[in-house]
Amino acid sequence: MKKLLFVIMGILALLIGLYPFIYAFVEQKYTFLGSKSSEVLHNVIWKSAFFSHIILGGLALFIGWSQFGKSFRNKNIRVHRIIGKLYVIAVVISSVSAVYMGFYANGGLISSAGFISLGLIWLVTTLAAVIQIRKGNVSKHQQFMTYSYACTFAAVTLRLWYPLLTKITGDAESSYIAVAWLCWVPNLLMAYFINTKTVAISE
Secondary structure: OHHHHHHHHHHHHHHHHOHHHHHHHOOHHHOHHHHOOHHHHOOHHHHHHHHHHHHHHHHHHHHHHHHHOHHHHHHOHHHHHHHHHHHHHHHHHHHHHHHHHHOOOOOOHHHHHHHHHHHHHHHHHHHHHHHHHHOOOHHHHHHHHHHHHHHHOHHHHHHHHHHHHHHHHOOHHHHHHHHHHHOOHHHHHHHHHHHHHHHHHHO
16 A cells, blocks of 8 residues: 555655646646736746746656655666755745745735745755764654655645645635645644654664
């Protein structure tokens, strides 16, 4: 079951990680950008932040899941470190962009608070993981990276929760507000459960 879940996570991560490519092939009005006002779309800083967020966030999602494969990690330490560095760079830029974008989020204050909180936690947990590995604390590094990727994986869970809630409630706007929190809070709770279980096993 554990291996199956890992495979499913990997498939979803790879699929959603490629999501930014739709902006090269689909008209803007049929994408997320179609929901934004012309004022926001003409904001050069916002648009730069948006593309930085989705491209580098997609990269982090695409490469990050492989870091949790114990066998791969142990046999390819050098590759693990290279991927890890790319992941950290991608997350730092994408998370800072996400915080900025959060102030313009659809759905108002509650939605903005959800996405800004996600961006900040994503940034902090990733940097904490870097600090811990530099101290040589592998266990703490792995725990913080689990939290970090739980935030990264919000890109997947958002796209699962939003259509589901919209279909159930028939209210797209309220569903989006709820998803601003649902896309990452359960992920972090799951990460906490995984970390707690891992610590218990190691003891």
